[in-house]
Amino acid sequence: MKKYIKLIYALLYFFACGILGAFLMVLIITKKINPFIFVIVLVLSYVLQLIIHEAGHAFLGRMSGYWLLSFRIFSFMWVWNERGKVSLKREKVAGTLGQCLMIPPDYSENNFPCKRYLLGGVLANLIVSLLGLILSFLVPYIAIFSTVGFLCALLNGIPYGFNDGMNVKLLSKYPKNRYFLFLQLAINYQFTQGKNYSDFPASYFKVFSDNDGLIRSHFTDYQIILNAAKALEMLDFEHETVIL
Numbered sequence: 001m002k003k004y005i006k007l008i009y010a011l012l013y014f015f016a017c018g019i020l021g022a023f024l025m026v027l028i029i030t031k032k033i034n035p036f037i038f039v040i041v042l043v044l045s046y047v048l049q050l051i052i053h054e055a056g057h058a059f060l061g062r063m064s065g066y067w068l069l070s071f072r073i074f075s076f077m078w079v080w081n082e083r084g085k086v087s088l089k090r091e092k093v094a095g096t097l098g099q100c101l102m103i104p105p106d107y108s109e110n111n112f113p114c115k116r117y118l119l120g121g122v123l124a125n126l127i128v129s130l131l132g133l134i135l136s137f138l139v140p141y142i143a144i145f146s147t148v149g150f151l152c153a154l155l156n157g158i159p160y161g162f163n164d165g166m167n168v169k170l171l172s173k174y175p176k177n178r179y180f181l182f183l184q185l186a187i188n189y190q191f192t193q194g195k196n197y198s199d200f201p202a203s204y205f206k207v208f209s210d211n212d213g214l215i216r217s218h219f220t221d222y223q224i225i226l227n228a229a230k231a232l233e234m235l236d237f238e239h240e241t242v243i244l
Helices: 001-030 035-063 113-134 142-157 164-173 175-194 218-233 237-244
Strands: 068-072 078-081 085-092 097-101
Touching: 001 035, 001 164, 035 068, 035 097, 035 113, 068 175, 085 113, 097 175, 113 142, 113 164, 142 164, 164 175, 175 218
Parallel strands: none
Antiparallel strands: 068 078, 068 097, 078 085
16 A cells, blocks of 8 residues: 555656646746756755745744744754754754754643644745746746745645655544654753753653554654663663563
């Protein structure tokens, strides 16, 4: 089943690329845009859409009660401390070009906000790209910007791997995963405050069973890694081996 999902995802992506690419080629052939400027605008559009995507997470996250902790574009990461001071650091995270991490509100089993925060990036790409598409009739180069934006929304919106769309799908279908999302964000924040695994409450390390209505995913795997990391910190190698 997973093979078919991957195939459908790939076909949708290449179909969208083909349609949008053909549109841009028409603009180049009809000399409405210059090929050299096209490449420059394409690169700039990608960077801008990446920034817009992460800013969308930050904006709708804040509207949902989250507080901004770090904002990363490529390896440049801006970090906010409790006094509101911003510092610039360099950090790379495998598999991601950008990331907006926030401090979550208090966890509530029946009302923990997460969808707007997770979908903020996709919505931002779509809204800005639609506006750009309208303006492209006046300035054809903006069509490149909009094309990149639609592709970003497609790549992040269609559930696949561990992208935004997949996260929302797993959180909607298996609501208990919301607790794992809360843990990831809460623990990341506490690490920035100098805390260790041994400082976290025991509830953070509770392992859910198959009877809790969950399937294995990157959310449940995080709980396993969390327990293994604590065992390693405590030099409890026997327990760590059992966990893994």
